[in-house]
Every structure is written in C-alpha cells, then in structure tokens.
Amino acid sequence: MANEDKRKPSFLRFALSFKSYGIALGLILAAIPFATSGLDLLPSYKSSRSILTFFASLVSLLGVALLFAIRRRIGNSVFPPGRRVLSKKEMSRRRWWGVIYPSILIAVSVISLIVYLWTLNKSVDRAAQKFAYDATGTSLYKLLETSDVGKARLFRLNEEVIGRARTVIRNKQEVRLRSVDFQSEEGVELVLGLTPSVDIPFHWPIEISYVFMFLGAALAFVWFGIIEYLQGELGLEDRQLLEDPYRVAPDRVFTVEKIYDLDPGPAPLFFTLSFSPDEDPPRLVSGPDGPWCMMHKNLLVFSGSGSEKDTYVWACIGTRGKQRVTLHTVTLAYNEVGIKKPVEAAVRRELESTSKQIRGERS
Ligand SMILES: [Zn+2]
Numbered sequence: 001m002a003n004e005d006k007r008k009p010s011f012l013r014f015a016l017s018f019k020s021y022g023i024a025l026g027l028i029l030a031a032i033p034f035a036t037s038g039l040d041l042l043p044s045y046k047s048s049r050s051i052l053t054f055f056a057s058l059v060s061l062l063g064v065a066l067l068f069a070i071r072r073r074i075g076n077s078v079f080p081p082g083r084r085v086l087s088k089k090e091m092s093r094r095r096w097w098g099v100i101y102p103s104i105l106i107a108v109s110v111i112s113l114i115v116y117l118w119t120l121n122k123s124v125d126r127a128a129q130k131f132a133y134d135a136t137g138t139s140l141y142k143l144l145e146t147s148d149v150g151k152a153r154l155f156r157l158n159e160e161v162i163g164r165a166r167t168v169i170r171n172k173q174e175v176r177l178r179s180v181d182f183q184s185e186e187g188v189e190l191v192l193g194l195t196p197s198v199d200i201p202f203h204w205p206i207e208i209s210y211v212f213m214f215l216g217a218a219l220a221f222v223w224f225g226i227i228e229y230l231q232g233e234l235g236l237e238d239r240q241l242l243e244d245p246y247r248v249a250p251d252r253v254f255t256v257e258k259i260y261d262l263d264p265g266p267a268p269l270f271f272t273l274s275f276s277p278d279e280d281p282p283r284l285v286s287g288p289d290g291p292w293c294m295m296h297k298n299l300l301v302f303s304g305s306g307s308e309k310d311t312y313v314w315a316c317i318g319t320r321g322k323q324r325v326t327l328h329t330v331t332l333a334y335n336e337v338g339i340k341k342p343v344e345a346a347v348r349r350e351l352e353s354t355s356k357q358i359r360g361e362r363s
Helices: 002-007 010-020 025-037 046-069 071-078 088-131 140-146 185-194 203-233 238-243 340-362
Strands: 149-154 160-170 173-182 251-254 269-276 283-293 298-305 312-320 323-332
Touching: 046 071, 046 185, 046 203, 071 088, 071 203, 088 140, 088 173, 088 185, 088 203, 088 283, 140 149, 140 160, 140 173, 149 185, 173 185, 251 340, 269 340, 283 323, 283 340, 298 323
Parallel strands: none
Antiparallel strands: 149 160, 160 173, 251 269, 269 283, 283 298, 298 312, 312 323
C-alpha cells in the first residue's frame, strides 16, 4: 500500500494528505472562488463583485501553486533531515518557516479584512453623495459645497439621505468634510447595488484589500497543510516529535593557546562552537566561529599583513553612532588560511573533553 502511494505523483499524494488535515485539497481549491464571492457574508458592490471574485480566486490559486513549488524549502527548514539538535540559526529558520511566516499571512488576511470594511464604508458614503440628487437635479456633493446640511434622494428614487458638511483647516488649507446619514439599511444596499463599476470611489484599496484577505487566508491554510503533508512524507509521528523534540545545540566557548594578540596590552580573544551532546563523539553543529574580541563580542575580520614579518592584522569592527568603524586592531601570527589548522586541532580537543565530560556524567 505504501509503495503504491509512492508511485502516485507528489501533487496527488499532497492532495490526499489533506484528508487527514480535516478537509480535501480539492474542496479547498473549489471553495476559494465560492468563499471569495462570499455573497451575503461580506458586503460588496454588485457591479464589481464578479471581477473581484475572479481575481481573488486566480491570485489565490497561483499562490497555492507557488507554495507547492517551494514545499521542499519549507520541509528542509521545518524538519531539518536526520537530526534533532540544531544550531541557533537552524532553529530560528525552523521557527520562521514553521510558525512565523504562516502567522504573518493570517495577520495579512485579518488586517486586509479590516481595511476592506473601513474603505468600503468610506466608499459607500462618497458614492451616496455622488448619486443622491435634490428636486432640481443637483447632486448632494454639490449641495454640500455651500450648505452645511442637505437632503437628497438616492438615484432619484424614494430613499432619502441627509448630508452634512463642515469646513476644517488642514495644513493651512480649507478642507470641506462631507458625510451622509442613511435613513435605513436599504439606502446602503441601493448604493452597493446601483453604483456603476467605473464610478466606485476608492476602488483600488477595496480591490487590493479584498484580494489580500483571501490570498492570506488561503496561503496560511495551505502552508500549515504542507507542513502536515511533509511530516507524513518524512514518516515523522507526533509522538516521535514530542519525545525527541528539535532543540538548540549547547554552545561552547574556548580559547586557542597559539592564537593570541601580539600587540602590547593584548586584547583577549575567544572562539565558539555548538555541538550535539546526544552523539558519541559529540557532533559539531555549528562553528568553529572566531576569533571573537572578548571586549566587544565582535567577530574579528582579517585585514592584511602586519608591520613585522609573519604577523597579520585583524580588525574588530563595530558600530559607533550609526557608522560601522574599526574599533581597534589585533595582531596575530596567523592569516585567515593559516588560522584554520590550530583552530581545528583545538576543536578536536574541545569535543574530546566534552565527550569525556558526558561519559563521566552518565557513569
Ligand atoms: Zn574589540
């Protein structure tokens, strides 16, 4: 059965895995256009509803395809293969790709919903001023230029609205602020139903927030689905991940005897590495990194030959104010190539002593 499964194209296996995620992928994809038309759930202009639905569905489907194309990148970051002890960098990548990025998509969706409703409100108000006329056929917008209160009928129908206006000073300029009081919900529905698509006020923010609302939601949902799917592909069970979770490798700070500052008043230096304590001998997870300046905790940068034979200058670069500057220099007997050998020997010694320490703790 498992072999049969493997022969299916990965997209099909991906779609099938969504069943265990609570819902079939096909259903999600089919639901996007349906959800985006959200007819009664979400207020929208009738004249632009079909284009919005089409556009939101298209962009969401393309987004899902793109996510599927980068699924291995997601998998590599969330389930680094073959090990549970990770360097700090790998752990942070796991957190970003596993939780933070999809959470950002959820936030995008929620913020877009708020922006959409807010702009739609403004837009309906503005459209009502434009398409409500008094008995002489003057629009409410025009009426409010001179008077502070005005009555008009929407689209020359029976539904009446009251407009109010006042003048304020903004940036030393007079600005006329207009707003509309609707008598009932029917007035709002008239505006949403009868405003022509080309005359919708603020149509760009409305369209963009509408698309991002659905795009964010669809991508977040499928992203979490991909993580579930990849966990299944890798044969990782929740129990295994709970009993043997991903964790950060412990750090080790050490000095290398031969590597020291030759200048008078030498600056103290150190090196770092992180290791996996579960393995014997302990495996190097990250590093060795260094030499670090102990005073400023900066990584020294090789910057050329020193004044005397076989000496080399390394710079401690930090920020002063907002600029990156060389804080001081250190003279070593090694350049960036020569330094590797003594450091590697020191790393071997460090891992050996760690191994002895762990064995001592166990016995
Ligand atoms: Zn320094």
